[in-house]
Amino acid sequence: MSGAIQIVYKNIHVANSHTLAVALENGAYQAAAKALDMKGEEIIEEVKKSGIRGRGGAGFPAGLKWSFIPRSDPRPKYLVCNADEGEPGTCKDRDIIRYDPHMLIEGMIIAGYAVGAKQGYIYIRGEFVREAQILQQAVEDAYQAGYLGDNCLGREVCFHLAVHRGAGAYVCGEETGLIESLEGKKGQPRLKPPFPANIGLYDCPTVINNVETLSSVPAIINNGGEWYGKLGVAKSSGTKVFCVSGHVNRPGNYEVEMGLPLKTLIQQYAGDVRGGWDNLKGVIPGGSSTPVLTKAQCETVTMDYDGLAKAGSMLGAGSVIVLDRSVDIVKAIARLSRFYRHESCGQCTPCREGTGWIAQVMDRLARGQGRKEDIALLEDICANISGKTICALGDAAAMPVLGAIKAFREEFEYLVEHGRSMVG
Ligand SMILES: Cc1cc2nc3c(=O)[nH]c(=O)nc-3n(C[C@H](O)[C@H](O)[C@H](O)COP(=O)(O)O)c2cc1C
Ligand code: SF4
Numbered sequence: 176m177s178g179a180i181q182i183v184y185k186n187i188h189v190a191n192s193h194t195l196a197v198a199l200e201n202g203a204y205q206a207a208a209k210a211l212d213m214k215g216e217e218i219i220e221e222v223k224k225s226g227i228r229g230r231g232g233a234g235f236p237a238g239l240k241w242s243f244i245p246r247s248d249p250r251p252k253y254l255v256c257n258a259d260e261g262e263p264g265t266c267k268d269r270d271i272i273r274y275d276p277h278m279l280i281e282g283m284i285i286a287g288y289a290v291g292a293k294q295g296y297i298y299i300r301g302e303f304v305r306e307a308q309i310l311q312q313a314v315e316d317a318y319q320a321g322y323l324g325d326n327c328l329g330r331e332v333c334f335h336l337a338v339h340r341g342a343g344a345y346v347c348g349e350e351t352g353l354i355e356s357l358e359g360k361k362g363q364p365r366l367k368p369p370f371p372a373n374i375g376l377y378d379c380p381t382v383i384n385n386v387e388t389l390s391s392v393p394a395i396i397n398n399g400g401e402w403y404g405k406l407g408v409a410k411s412s413g414t415k416v417f418c419v420s421g422h423v424n425r426p427g428n429y430e431v432e433m434g435l436p437l438k439t440l441i442q443q444y445a446g447d448v449r450g451g452w453d454n455l456k457g458v459i460p461g462g463s464s465t466p467v468l469t470k471a472q473c474e475t476v477t478m479d480y481d482g483l484a485k486a487g488s489m490l491g492a493g494s495v496i497v498l499d500r501s502v503d504i505v506k507a508i509a510r511l512s513r514f515y516r517h518e519s520c521g522q523c524t525p526c527r528e529g530t531g532w533i534a535q536v537m538d539r540l541a542r543g544q545g546r547k548e549d550i551a552l553l554e555d556i557c558a559n560i561s562g563k564t565i566c567a568l569g570d571a572a573a574m575p576v577l578g579a580i581k582a583f584r585e586e587f588e589y590l591v592e593h594g595r596s597m598v599g
Contacts, residue, residue, distance in 0.1 A: 180406060182414050183390045184430040187274045193309050195316040198277035204322055206393035210285040211330045215246065218289035222392065224400025226412035231257055231348075231385030232462065232492045233567075234480050238400075243372035244290040244380045253376040254292040255357065255383045256283055258299040258310075259341055259348035263463035263514060264494030267416040267428050268386035272299070272306045275390070276313035280336065282389035284327055285396055287334045290382050295336045298353050301343040311338050345518040349566045350383040352520070363520045364566035385492075387416060407433030411479030415493050419445040422454075422499035433479040437468075440478060441497060449499050456500045457582060461491025463511050464571030466578020467504070488578065503596045504586050508579045509537035515572035526569035529560040533576055540587065543594040550580060550587050 186192040186201050195203075210218050223238030244252055256279065260268045271279060283295045297314075299307050314336050317323045325333045339357055346352045347362035354376050356362035375381020391413060395403045404412045411433040417440060420426045425446030437458060441448060448455045457467045460478070466488045468476060476486045483490045498507065516534040521527040533556055536549050557573035564570070580587055589597040 179429075179431050180414055181430050182394045183271055183275070183278065183387055183416060184428070185275075186278070187270060189274075192274045193276055193313065195277060195313065195320060198275070202397075203277045203393075204281055204328065206396040207281045207284045207322065208328050210396045211288055211328055211332050215289045215291060218285060218396065221400040222289070222395060225391075225395045225403035226400075226410070227388065227391055227395065227403060228411070228480065229385055230387035230391075230415065230492065232262070232464075234490060237384060237388050240372065240384070241286065241290050241382055243370070244292075244382060245373070246291045248380060250379045251294065251377075252290055252292040253379055253381040254283060254287040254290060254295040255350075255353065255376060255381060256295065256297040256386060256389055257348060257350065257353060257383055258297050258303070258386045259345075259353060260300050260303070260386070260492075261343075261345035261348045261518075262492050262494060263511065264418060264420055264459065264496045265462050265492045266418045266420075267493065269303055269306055270416075270428055271386050271390050272303070272310050276310045277317065278390045278393060279310075279386055280313060280317050280323070282392035283336060284322065284334050285392050286382065286384065286389055288327075288332050290380075292382065293333045293335065295334060296357060296376075297336065297338045298347070298357055299338060299340055300348075301341045307338060307340050314338055344520075345514075346520045346566070346568055349568065352566065353383065354381065361520075363522050364568075366565050408477070408479050408481075410481055411490075415478065415490075417444075417478065418492075418494045419497065420494070421497035422449040422502075423447065423497050424449060431478070434482070435478050437473050437476050437478055437495070440495065441473075445495075445497070448497060454499045456498045456502050457504070458498065459494075459496040459575070461489045462494035463496070463514065464574055465489040465491045466574050467498070467508075467582050469582045487581070489574075501599060503541070503598045504579050504583045505537065505590055505596065506541045508575050509534070509541040511575050512537040512572065515568065519568060519572070523564040523569065525560045526564045526572070529556050529569065530572045532556050533560075533572060537576065540590055543590060543596070545587075545591040547591055549591065550584070553577075554580065 228234040351365035371381040423445040429444040512534040516530040560569040
């Protein structure tokens with residue numbers, strides 16, 4: 176949409192934007208040239224000034240994460256790009272890779288240099304077959320042109336990059352599960368601490384960042400951290416790509432400044448709710464693990480970390496799933512519960528048993544065979560998963576269920592009482 180500032184999607188409508196020739200016409204690798212003439216600490220300072228928070232879901236400040244790497248430690252350091260993108264509703268990283276792989280590679284050269292990593296990996300979701308090919312080609316072209324390798328851009332800077340394809344497990348998007356998988360083991364998350372900044376890939380200091388985070392770095396270096404920090408709103412600087420799906424007239428990925436009202440995003444960018452705004456039932460604002468918002472909340476909530484937290488939900492990876500009034504919320508969440516049951520790696524009892532139990536009760540309710548005590552039972556199971564597991568997949572399974580009960584309790588109760596949904 177015209178007028179909106181584009182950073183990671185700035186070349187998305189340019190023909191052949193994935194090729195090195197076109198990327199160079201659009202200014203690729205200028206930021207890397209600038210950054211490699213700076214000190215690593217200076218780069219980290221710029222990224223800190225930008226205020227950018229990780230775009231993979233947890234929202235941890237990127238500059239701070241980079242500063243945790245013990246640079247004088249003699250062990251090798253690694254930079255890993257998380258391109259697993261497995262959260263239902265999320266499809267933003269895929270477009271960056273598809274249309275601007277050199278922006279990501281450039282961001283990784285800068286980040287790798289800043290933290291002292293000589294080797295980087297891009298862990299890409301197994302299903303992204305075409306994207307992995309585009310990325311591989313871009314990496315080879317960057318090697319050919321001398322941007323990657325032993326002497327990046329003619330400087331005494333060594334940075335190598337390899338593309339690694341995953342095999343389609345959501346839990347491998349969790350950073351420590353990803354590390355295990357990258358090491359060739361079963362992708363099961365590790366207990367934290369220790370954090371990857373100290374004990375990461377091959378037990379060495381490792382930075383893991385999301386595709387969108389790393390792809391924002393060239394613009395931060397080109398324009399300065401302060402410039403980026405002024406975009407968006409306090410504590411949520413910069414732009415964010417929102418993947419708007421569900422019952423809207425124009426689903427798609429939209430890059431906008433943080434802090435945009437959700438209503439504006441849906442109406443002005445995504446072509447409004449199918450049947451008009453009044454046909455809105457609710458919105459899952461940040462991907463399948465984030466609690467659903469009611470229509471009343473959608474009237475005023477803004478798309479930034481604090482705005483969504485205040486509304487009792489989360490920004491997550493920025494996947495906005497719009498539900499119109501035809502949606503049977505119990506059925507919709509039951510579908511998500513089946514996903515989490517399937518994706519639990521089974522290491523922790525609360526998650527392994529709890530996700531199965533939730534899915535079973537949600538299915539029973541959705542079928543109209545729920546029992547009076549089922550709502551309280553779900554709340555109890557969720558409370559016994561949340562915060563009691565090795566990784567956040569357990570919480571991710573509990574949050575949508577608790578969110579739906581909170582926002583649409585009457586639908587759960589109606590189902591139990593009447594044996595059928597109050598919708599349709
Ligand atoms: C179950 C689970 C799945 C995740 N999947 C992804 C993913 O596909 N991509 C991603 O970038 N982060 C994912 N994350 C978050 C990562 O663990 C990690 O926080 C992130 O990659 C760090 O990058 P960032 O700081 O740039 O956001 C996931 C987390 C969990 C708990
Ligand atoms: S919370 Fe679930 S997915 Fe995460 S480690 Fe435990 S069992 Fe595995």
